[in-house]
Amino acid sequence: MESSKVIHAFYNDDEVVLDAVKTVKADGHHIEEVFCPFPVHGLDKAMGLAPTRLAITAFFYGITGLSFAIWMTNYMMIQDWPQDIGGKPSFSWFDNMPAFVPIMFELTVFFAAHLMVITFYMRSRIWPFKEAENPDPRTTDDHFLMEIPVHNNVDELKALLSKTGAVEINVVDKH
Amino acid sequence: MYQFSGKLKTFSIALIIIGALGIGLSFMNVPSSLDEAKEIIANQASHDGGYATSHEEVKKDIHQMDVKEEAFSHSDEAHHEVTKENHEVADTHGDNHDDAHAEHVYHQLKNKPWSALYVSLFFFLGITLLVLAFYASQRVAQSAWSVVLFRVMEAITANLVPTSIVMLGVIIAAVLHINHMFPWMAEGVFDPTSPNYDAIIDGKSWWMNLPGWAIRSVLYLAIWNTYRWFIRKNSIKEDTANDGYKTFKLNYNVSVGFIFLFMISESMMSWDWIMGLDPHWFSTLFGWYVLASLLVSALTVIAFVTIYLRSKGALPAVNDSHIHDLAKFMFGFSVFWTYLWFAQFMLIWYADIPEETTYFALRFNEYKLPFLAMLGMNFVFPILLLLNSDFKSIPWFVVIGGVVILAGHYVDVFVMIMPATVGAQWSFGIPEFSALLFFLGVFIYTVFSAFAKANPIPKGNPFLEESKHFHYYNIEHRGEGSADHH
Numbered sequence: 001m002e003s004s005k006v007i008h009a010f011y012n013d014d015e016v017v018l019d020a021v022k023t024v025k026a027d028g029h030h031i032e033e034v035f036c037p038f039p040v041h042g043l044d045k046a047m048g049l050a051p052t053r054l055a056i057t058a059f060f061y062g063i064t065g066l067s068f069a070i071w072m073t074n075y076m077m078i079q080d081w082p083q084d085i086g087g088k089p090s091f092s093w094f095d096n097m098p099a100f101v102p103i104m105f106e107l108t109v110f111f112a113a114h115l116m117v118i119t120f121y122m123r124s125r126i127w128p129f130k131e132a133e134n135p136d137p138r139t140t141d142d143h144f145l146m147e148i149p150v151h152n153n154v155d156e157l158k159a160l161l162s163k164t165g166a167v168e169i170n171v172v173d174k175h
Numbered sequence: 176m177y178q179f180s181g182k183l184k185t186f187s188i189a190l191i192i193i194g195a196l197g198i199g200l201s202f203m204n205v206p207s208s209l210d211e212a213k214e215i216i217a218n219q220a221s222h223d224g225g226y227a228t229s230h231e232e233v234k235k236d237i238h239q240m241d242v243k244e245e246a247f248s249h250s251d252e253a254h255h256e257v258t259k260e261n262h263e264v265a266d267t268h269g270d271n272h273d274d275a276h277a278e279h280v281y282h283q284l285k286n287k288p289w290s291a292l293y294v295s296l297f298f299f300l301g302i303t304l305l306v307l308a309f310y311a312s313q314r315v316a317q318s319a320w321s322v323v324l325f326r327v328m329e330a331i332t333a334n335l336v337p338t339s340i341v342m343l344g345v346i347i348a349a350v351l352h353i354n355h356m357f358p359w360m361a362e363g364v365f366d367p368t369s370p371n372y373d374a375i376i377d378g379k380s381w382w383m384n385l386p387g388w389a390i391r392s393v394l395y396l397a398i399w400n401t402y403r404w405f406i407r408k409n410s411i412k413e414d415t416a417n418d419g420y421k422t423f424k425l426n427y428n429v430s431v432g433f434i435f436l437f438m439i440s441e442s443m444m445s446w447d448w449i450m451g452l453d454p455h456w457f458s459t460l461f462g463w464y465v466l467a468s469l470l471v472s473a474l475t476v477i478a479f480v481t482i483y484l485r486s487k488g489a490l491p492a493v494n495d496s497h498i499h500d501l502a503k504f505m506f507g508f509s510v511f512w513t514y515l516w517f518a519q520f521m522l523i524w525y526a527d528i529p530e531e532t533t534y535f536a537l538r539f540n541e542y543k544l545p546f547l548a549m550l551g552m553n554f555v556f557p558i559l560l561l562l563n564s565d566f567k568s569i570p571w572f573v574v575i576g577g578v579v580i581l582a583g584h585y586v587d588v589f590v591m592i593m594p595a596t597v598g599a600q601w602s603f604g605i606p607e608f609s610a611l612l613f614f615l616g617v618f619i620y621t622v623f624s625a626f627a628k629a630n631p632i633p634k635g636n637p638f639l640e641e642s643k644h645f646h647y648y649n650i651e652h653r654g655e656g657s658a659d660h661h
Contacts, residue, residue: 041648042648055564059562087527098517098520098521098524098525099521099525101517101521
């Protein structure tokens with residue numbers, strides 16, 4: 001099937017691949033994926049990827065942690081068993097609030113950090129024993145790979161990519 | 176070159192004149208005798224319950240031990256009980272209590288215009304000093320992003336000269352016993368035969384004595400002003416030096432030395448000038464706390480002056496990423512201030528040792544609104560406003576956040592100074608407001624005339640090129656295309 005074919009263009013420099021992405025985008029082609037051994041600054045902008053919303057989720061996870069801490073300290077120390085411990089005022093939650101602040105802070109950070117990391121894993125589909133998806137082992141070492149789906153335009157794409165400084169261009173079947 | 180506009184100059188001079196008139200007026204309105212003070216107290220008593228608390232406060236002074244019990248028992252029941260007990264004990268003192276009270280209030284009223292002046296003076300002096308320290312730190316860290324802001328920071332430090340002169344005047348006035356803000360400077364405190372003898376303060380007399388205090392105060396001002404004078408002169412020299420960066424390296428070395436001296440002098444300054452107002456009280460992290468408060472205000476002021484000058488087209492090399500980084504510093508140091516404030520408060524609240532707790536008991540009872548409002552203004556508001564990365568690069572967001580931060584830290588300084596000098600007699604009226612206007616006028620005049628005197632771009636700095644192209648990856652600069660950064 002024609003539509004399951006993709007072009008793999010290899011590059012060996014991050015500046016070259018960044019310019020190549022811009023050229024390919026400018027020519028109106030869709031870029032399926034770019035594989036890099038390390039983060040290339042500006043690549044997401046060049047590809048036109050939407051900004052991440054991970055920070056927004058972290059903010060709400062933090063609020064969740066803060067709420068949990070307030071609920072927990074209030075329930076345990078004020079509602080359930082308001083003992084006099086060393087003269088600390090347990091008449092209401094606000095009276096004893098300064099003593100709860102370290103817990104509130106830590107739980108806010110704990111929730112924000114851990115839930116954000118888990119969100120990242122889930123959105124990026126990373127987990128133990130997951131089968132690696134890199135199409136060529138060289139992309140984890142010193143090569144960059146741009147993957148473009150083919151729609152009856154192999155020759156045109158090949159000509160374009162070779163102009164952008166690709167060191168190797170392969171047409172492969174994608175399963 | 177930037178031109179100090181006539182309009183702004185007139186505005187700043189108007190502020191100075193209005194402020195000076197208000198300060199003069201507030202000094203004239205001070206009760207000149209004990210009888211006048213009694214009249215004022217009588218008027219206050221007829222007004223209402225708000226001022227009635229001042230009466231209670233005096234009793235607390237007399238019954239230091241009771242304060243501890245009352246300190247943070249917020250629950251109404253406990254509060255009332257202790258207050259009632261206070262009244263009973265106080266009443267047994269009989270007639271001479273009223274006279275003692277009147278004299279106490281008389282002293283507080285006499286302190287009012289001095290304290291109002293002192294709060295604004297310390298606020299502006301401290302901010303200017305911290306701009307200088309931040310500037311030195313940027314040189315020492317060889318940071319590249321801030322190089323295009325160097326002339327802004329240098330211009331702001333020009334305000335150090337007039338504020339230091341006024342501070343010198345206040346120091347001289349204190350030494351000559353013209354003002355009575357520092358209780359330990361009163362007559363007979365160190366004299367065992369005097370009724371004013373205070374054994375606790377006497378035990379600290381190796382540090383807290385008038386000659387030592389005056390010499391140290393002058394020394395702090397001398398250190399700061401010397402560095403400012405030197406670095407300003409040599410920074411301008413850098414522009415045309417062309418000496419293989421010899422001037423640049425000299426400035427680096429001098430800045431390293433200044434940072435060292437600054438950290439020591441700032442700490443001691445906060446003991447001498449602020450903590451000395453409450454000579455019975457002590458806190459080990461106080462110097463850091465004052466530093467944090469002034470540092471976040473200093474960064475806000477840098478951001479304000481930068482945003483203003485950029486809007487006038489005087490800073491072509493400053494882009495949105497520079498504003499973003501300033502706002503990030505404002506955000507970060509707001510949190511840092513809160514951390515130190517809370518660390519100081521919570522340790523004292525938790526252990527509740529009487530000699531430490533009175534400090535916060537007085538503030539919580541008599542200054543509840545500013546004391547609590549300050550936390551909202553210095554922590555909650557900037558956190559929520561400046562958390563978002565996009566907001567940090569939008570000038571008017573930074574200005575809104577900055578106004579609240581500056582107001583909040585003015586309140587912070589207010590709550591550091593006023594309870595010790597005027598106690599329950601505090602208000603925010605003509606004396607406080609005029610002092611604020613006066614120093615604001617001085618600030619605008621000195622800063623913008625200093626900025627007009629030098630090239631706004633420090634051409635001789637080796638990091639200048641990097642600073643011009645500074646770009647924070649997350650920020651989409653307004654008015655720039657994708658080709659402008661890569």
